[in-house]
Amino acid sequence: MVRIRVGYAGGTSTDPTYYNLGGHTETVQVDYDPTKISYDELLNVFWNSHDPTAFVFSRQYQSIIFVHNEEQQRLALQSKQQEEAKLGAKITTEIIPYTAFYPAEGWHQKYYLRQIPDLMADFKAMYPDAGNFIDSTAAARINGYIGGYGSADTLQKELASYGLSPTGNKALLEYASAVPGICSVP
8 A cells, every 4th residue: 555544425515524424424635556466355354354245334434435537437336246155145335436535534534553652653753744644655554554554574575665664663563463463455
């Protein structure tokens, strides 16, 4: 992943907030490098990261894929049909055109990373501007590892590229090694 931001999409109001969604859904915006991971692989991660058959009582939590073009729509619909066949159940996920994305408030961004003071000290020094922190590829990757995604081997290979202090490196390695279920997601 190049970067991931949390926010709101799919509604009718401009500049929604957590307390005033205006018909938007809480969502994740993913910027990715298609030479490293394909759209199909992203769809597989999406389907495997939640129960797409669950009834959702609120638009705020609806499972939605926002597509940017006809090819993404075709692939998303195809993958939805495959998932329904695999699960033997109707999927409630919507597939709709992307119109706009509104970043969530700062306290929602990089949630797992924000829970580790030694790492946040490094990131605040590297990115005094909150927007640059939110857009940081390193912050997105580290947040993913802390959340239980990625492999220990890949983390070791990438560690030097994050620009962390020795204290930050130690905190990341200690925390990531304690996270149950680190998986092999690219």
